[in-house]
Amino acid sequence: MSFNTRTHTCGELKLSNANEVVTLNGWVAKKRDLGGLLFIDLRDRYGITQIKIAPEQKDIYEVASKVGNEFVISVGGVVIERESKNKNIPTGEIEIDVQKFQILNEASVTPFVIEDEVKASEDLRLQYRYLDLRRHSLQRNLMIRSDVYRIVRNFYADRNFVEVETPILMKSTPEGARDYLVPSRVHKGKFYALPQSPQTYKQILMVSGLDRYIQICKCFRDEDLRADRQPEFTQIDLEMSFVHQQDVFNMTEPMFKEIWKEILGIELQTPFPQMSYDFVLENYGSDKPDLRIFGLSKIVNISEIVKDLEFVVFKNALAEKNGIVGGVKFSFAENNIDVTRKIIDGLTDFVKKLGFGGLGYIKYNSDGSVQSPLQKFLNEEVQAKIKNVFEAKDGEIIFILSGAKKKVLTSLGTIRNKIAADYKLIDKSRYEFLWVTDFPLFHYDEESGEIAAEHHMFTSPKAEEMYKFDEAKNLSGKERGELLQSIKADCYDLVLNGNEIASGSIRIHRQDIQKKVFDVVGLTEQEQQEKFGFLLNAFQYGAPPHGGVAFGFDRIVAILCGLDAIRDVIAFPKTVSAASLMDESPSNVAQQQLDDLGIAITIQTKNSD
C-alpha cells in the first residue's frame, strides 16, 4: 500500500515548526468531535500530537469522523499555533491543520482502553500484551531497560571484557534450582537443560585464558515464582581472572554509578558499604536488609541481661544451645503512629504463625507509664538495663522474642520489615546499596542432617577457615554440621533497598580444595565425574584464580522504574504459574512430535484436551 511516510514523530513538533508542512503516522489515541470541528490525538512512541480537521474540509471530515481508537492513520498538513493551548503535553502549543488524511489500517474496539493509568486487570493486560505495550509507561520501562543494556555493554567493553555467548542447550546438573529440560530427538531418552546460569561455562572460559568475560544472558529456573522471579530472567554475568573479592567490587560499583547517573541523574556514593553476613543477620535479621527503614532500631541481643531471671520462657530459650533473647525497638510516637492493643495482638498472631508462643513487649507510653506483660517477670535492675541498652524513651515500644538464635533474628527482621511496610517507614527517595560478604560456605539442615552448598559447589572457602575441613573429619552428626556451617566463603551479595540484586564469589581453582567440598556434600568420585567431569578435567590444565558475579538485570531495571514486580520491565512476562497468557504457552504438542522424541505422556493433566 502506498502512503506518505512521516516527516516527524508525534512527540517533536513545537511552535518553532510553525508553518512547516509535515506528515505524521500513528495511532488514534482519542477523537473529539465537536460537530464539524474535529480533533484527533495522534500517538506514537514519541508522544501525542493534535490533528485539527476543520468543517470546511468535507471530504476529509467524512473519513476522519469514522475512525475509531487505535486506527492507524497518516496525516499531512501544516503546523499551526493552537488557539487554546495545552500546557500538559510537550506538543501542546501546536496542532496540525490537516490537508491529507489516510487510514492505513482499521482497528477493532480494544478490550481495554489504552491509557497511562490503565484500569484493566493484569491477566487481561497479559493476554493482550501488544496493546498493553502501547501504553507510555510500559514503553518507558522497555526504553530504560534498553538504555541500561547499552550502558552495561559499553562499560565492560571499555574495560577489556570479552562478550562470549554460552550454550542455551547444556548438561543438566541437579544441584541448585530445578532445570528446564529439553528432550533430544537424536539421542532419544536424553535431555538437555536450559542454563540456570552460565556458571560452569564462564569458569571454563577463565581456564581458557579469556581473562575477563561478560554476557547479558537469559537464565532459566523451574521453581515457583514471585513478583520478582520469572521462570526466564536476565543476568549480567561476568567473571575475571587473577582477582580477589575487592577487585570484583571495584569493577562493578562504577557500573552502577554510570547507570544511576544516566538513567536517574543521581550521583551514587562509592564505595558501597560492606557488612558481613553475620553482622547483618545479628543487626537486621536478614541477609538483605533494607537500609532505608527508619523508626525501627537494629536488633539488640539482651540474652546477657536476662540470663539470670527465673522467667521460664527466657530460661528455656537460653538453656538451649544457640538460644537467645532479642528485641527491636519501634519509635511509634515520633512517627505519629498509635500502637494499640489491636496492633500488638496482630503482631502476636503474626509471630505465632512463625512458630513462637507469643510476642513480648515493653511499651513506654507518651505519658510516662509503662505497659508490659513481662513486667512482673523482670526485676527493676533488668528493666533499667533493657531500657538503657535500647536507649528507649517515652513513645517507643520494644518487641522481644526468645528461642533459637537464627529464628529469633530472622523473625525480628521480618517484624521490622512488616512494621516498616505497614506504616510506610521506608524512605523511598533513597537508593541504599550494600555488599553483604562472608556468607557461609555450607548450609546444614538439622532435621535431615544434610550438608549442601549455600551458594554453589565452586565457591571458595576462606583460606583461614580451611582447617575446619580437617577438624570436621573427627566429628559427626550435629557437631560436624555446625562446624561445617561455620566455614565462611569468599562469597558475596549486592543488596539494594532490601532486594538481592547480585550474587557472586571467588571460585575454587585448585582440585584438592574442590575435592574437600565435594566430599563434605557427599558427592562420590563417580558422581563428581558424571556431573562435573568436564569442569574438573579443565581445571587439571592450569586454572587461574578467578571469581565473578551475576546481577539480576530485571530487578535492577524494575528498581530504576520504581516497580516492585519485574513483570512490567519484561516485554512478554509469564504469570505466577509460569504461563504466557498471550500465546498460551505451555501447550500440548502433536503426537508425532512426541513420537519423534520417544516420549510418552503418562499423566493426563487438568489442562489437556
Add this chain to the structure above:
RNA sequence: GGAGUCGUAGUUCAGUUUGGUUAGAACGCCUGACUGUCACUCAGGAGGUCGCGGGUUCGAGUCCCGUCGAUUCCGCCA
C-alpha cells in the same frame, strides 16, 4: 505443596454480611445533536452462561463442597 486476596456488562467495580420483584453505576461501544476540544458536552440505545461444576432450598450472584484462573506471601529458588 501451604496460606491470604480477587473472579458480576467490553472494562473497572457495587450488590454477597442477613438467600426473595426486571442484577446496578461509571468508563468504553452504537445512534443523533454540537465550530476550540484536550476526561469535550448533551440526548437516546445496545450490552450479563454473576469464572466453571455439583449440592442445600419453594427460590442461590448471595449459603456449602469441589474445581479453574489471576495475584501476594511461606516452602522452594541465588
